[in-house]
Amino acid sequence: MEVPSSGAPKKVMVIADPTRESAxxxxxxxxxxxxxxxxxxxxHVEQPVSWRATFSTFLRKPSSPVIMSTASNSSLEANIVGGDTDFLDVMKHASEVAQPxxxxxxxxxxxxxxxxxxxxxxxxxxxxxxxxxxGQRRSLSNAILGCRRSGGSTRGTRGIDTAxxxxxxSKCTCVGVQKKGQNGGYLLNSKKHRNFWLLA
Known part of the structure; x- marks a missing residue:
């Protein structure tokens, strides 16, 4: 699956959350x-502070050294999901290292x-x-039945996955990204392609 490229600079947005899927x-x-x-x-789209404070204590792990190397995918995932460092700062730094x-x-x-x-x-x-x-979580129903399209529905995200x-x-190209095994590459979903397998 090719991403749009006209030669002109692009604006790329990643939905950032403290999850493995986001990493x-x-x-x-x-x-x-x-x-x-x-x-x-x-x-990062977040809930009000009262909700976030409760949930962040659940996500937080004991402080550990932050490994910023993007060479190790598991390192990036671990530092985004846990630790005392703000996951957005980790993601920003990893992006700047990978693409200076x-x-x-x-x-x-x-x-x-x-x-x-x-x-x-x-x-x-x-x-x-x-x-x-x-990032898109792979559910058993999606794996067996394939993703159900919402058609022209404007009913919001109730009953349908945010991705x-x-x-x-989305008016622009939107790609749902899943990991296919540890070193198996990516499974990508867009309007035009479903379960497109791309090598890492």
Missing amino acids: IALQWALSHAVLEKDELFLL KVKVHIERIEIDGKDKASTILMKSRMLSIDILAI EYLIEH
């Missing part, structure tokens, strides 16, 4: 979507009762994003 989406973007002189946006000529931006949006997917779509339009990448909603409704 994988960033790894794919850095190795396959971002080129020199492109801009990379790391967008790419300008990296961090965007945080706090939503209070708003729909996460709609907020992401609005922000991607505001920034004129060319490629949107989001699937973004793939269907």
